[in-house]
Amino acid sequence: MPVSRESSEERVGVLLVGLGALSSTLIAGIEAIQQGTAEPIGSLTQLYRCNGDSNDQALKDVLPMARLSNLEFAAWDIFSDTAYESATKAAVLDPTVLEGVRSRLEELRPFKAVVDSNSVRRLKGQHVKAGSLLEQSQELEAEIQAFKEARDLDRMVLVLANSTEITHERGEEAQSRAKFEAALRAGSEKVTASMIYAYVAIKLGVPVVNCTPSHCLELPAITEFANEMGVPLCGKDLKTGQTLMKTILAPGIKARYLGLSGWYSTNILGNRDGEVLDDPESVKTKVNSKLSVLDSILEPTRHPELYGNFYHKVKIDYYPPRGDNKEAWDNVDIFGWMGYPMQIKVNFLCRDSILAAPLVLDLVLLTDLANRTGWKGHQDWLGFFFKSPLLEDQTQPVHDLFRQHIVLEDALTRLRKQNTVRLVETKSATA
Numbered sequence: 148m149p150v151s152r153e154s155s156e157e158r159v160g161v162l163l164v165g166l167g168a169l170s171s172t173l174i175a176g177i178e179a180i181q182q183g184t185a186e187p188i189g190s191l192t193q194l195y196r197c198n199g200d201s202n203d204q205a206l207k208d209v210l211p212m213a214r215l216s217n218l219e220f221a222a223w224d225i226f227s228d229t230a231y232e233s234a235t236k237a238a239v240l241d242p243t244v245l246e247g248v249r250s251r252l253e254e255l256r257p258f259k260a261v262v263d264s265n266s267v268r269r270l271k272g273q274h275v276k277a278g279s280l281l282e283q284s285q286e287l288e289a290e291i292q293a294f295k296e297a298r299d300l301d302r303m304v305l306v307l308a309n310s311t312e313i314t315h316e317r318g319e320e321a322q323s324r325a326k327f328e329a330a331l332r333a334g335s336e337k338v339t340a341s342m343i344y345a346y347v348a349i350k351l352g353v354p355v356v357n358c359t360p361s362h363c364l365e366l367p368a369i370t371e372f373a374n375e376m377g378v379p380l381c382g383k384d385l386k387t388g389q390t391l392m393k394t395i396l397a398p399g400i401k402a403r404y405l406g407l408s409g410w411y412s413t414n415i416l417g418n419r420d421g422e423v424l425d426d427p428e429s430v431k432t433k434v435n436s437k438l439s440v441l442d443s444i445l446e447p448t449r450h451p452e453l454y455g456n457f458y459h460k461v462k463i464d465y466y467p468p469r470g471d472n473k474e475a476w477d478n479v480d481i482f483g484w485m486g487y488p489m490q491i492k493v494n495f496l497c498r499d500s501i502l503a504a505p506l507v508l509d510l511v512l513l514t515d516l517a518n519r520t521g522w523k524g525h526q527d528w529l530g531f532f533f534k535s536p537l538l539e540d541q542t543q544p545v546h547d548l549f550r551q552h553i554v555l556e557d558a559l560t561r562l563r564k565q566n567t568v569r570l571v572e573t574k575s576a577t578a
């Protein structure tokens with residue numbers, strides 16, 4: 148650990164696995180905010196205001212979170228494009244906007260990616276590590292350590308923003324750290340690249356944020372290892388677009404005791420994520436992640452007369468002309484007084500990475516704060532940000548956005564208290 152700095156000056160490394168649309172939009176936005184040409188719209192950590200005893204102060208002034216100017220980025224990708232080249236190809240941001248942040252984006256060229264044999268089948272990148280899975284993991288570990296030293300970092304957070312992997316059936320490798328390490332040494336095909344990134348991060352005491360629908364953080368082997376190392380984890384799959392709308396709308400239908408007979412959701416998207424999801428095995432991972440939300444919000448067993456028999460269908464289609472500008476249609480068949488049917492139609496023309504980038508910023512800052520506060524394992528309170536929140540006790544997650552927000556606010560209050568105590572203790576120890 149470098150010599151102690153003021154908490155607000157601590158330097159945090161953001162290790163981006165995947166330098167695609169999401170990661171490049173995140174970095175471009177952070178740079179634009181620092182230059183004063185953009186506002187941090189959509190970011191809770193930057194815009195939330197605490198009321199009560201501290202009289203409406205900004206959260207970022209109350210909690211000792213890292214400052215945007217103290218974030219340093221590293222990335223890994225199967226393509227060698229710099230963040231600028233990647234952002235240009237992703238076409239989320241206008242060329243004129245990109246020009247303004249070009250030098251910051253050009254500085255970031257990814258390290259070669261860790262790859263397994265078959266988790267992402269649609270992409271054939273050449274910028275990949277050679278050698279066995281074990282050798283790749285050792286190279287990754289050395290790169291992270293060298294990055295930390297070179298940038299004089301206090302802490303780091305690893306963000307999984309790589310392509311959606313196919314879901315493998317769990318085997319021996321999932322059961323314990325020792326079995327996972329044995330599978331890694333043996334080069335088992337059940338060990339995916341995301342698992343290796345997460346494993347190496349935890350080994351180095353680095354928290355992991357899983358923005359993707361991939362399953363790596365659910366393995367008991369990974370969860371136990373994180374607890375053993377005192378490392379926080381959170382995931383999975385950022386709640387943007389259609390699922391965000393669903394978890395806003397469904398609690399309202401339920402609050403009014405209206406019934407639901409069906410919810411049909413379809414999406415078109417044309418970015419690289421969409422291309423990967425054109426593989427039926429990858430799309431299965433994503434669709435499962437999207438399907439789970441309604442049961443948890445509507446509680447059919449408690450309200451069988453309203454929700455005992457609804458039909459839920461989710462479709463995702465790859466349609467290149469739209470790029471990152473996803474379009475989602477929802478047809479919601481509801482019924483009211485005396486069973487009379489009604490329909491709600493939602494047509495959300497969203498920008499996926501524009502919705503997702505501020506969530507990644509929040510997750511980096513909050514997971515880092517959890518880490519320095521000594522919170523470990525799955526961070527249930529961060530469920531607000533995810534489509535399929537992972538819980539420490541593996542129980543059913545809450546999906547209702549408003550209930551998730553209450554849980555989050557409660558945790559922020561605890562973080563404030565614990566960090567105030569910590570600051571007082573540190574000051575009196577150094578006095």
Ligand SMILES: NC(=O)c1ccc[n+]([C@@H]2O[C@H](COP(=O)([O-])OP(=O)(O)OC[C@H]3O[C@@H](n4cnc5c(N)ncnc54)[C@H](O)[C@@H]3O)[C@@H](O)[C@H]2O)c1
Pocket residue numbers: 164165166167168169170223224225226237260261262263267270272307308309310311340341358359360384385386387418419420421498499500501502503504
């Ligand atoms: N963009 C969003 O709004 C959004 C929202 C929710 C979830 N997600 C999830 O986040 C992830 C990233 O989304 P995106 O829109 O940036 O996708 P993207 O396809 O633009 O970027 C993913 C990047 O990961 C890289 N990659 C693939 N395998 C890799 C490996 N083994 N190691 C390192 N890099 C690898 C790809 O080359 C690509 O550049 C996806 O899994 C997506 O499902 C994204």
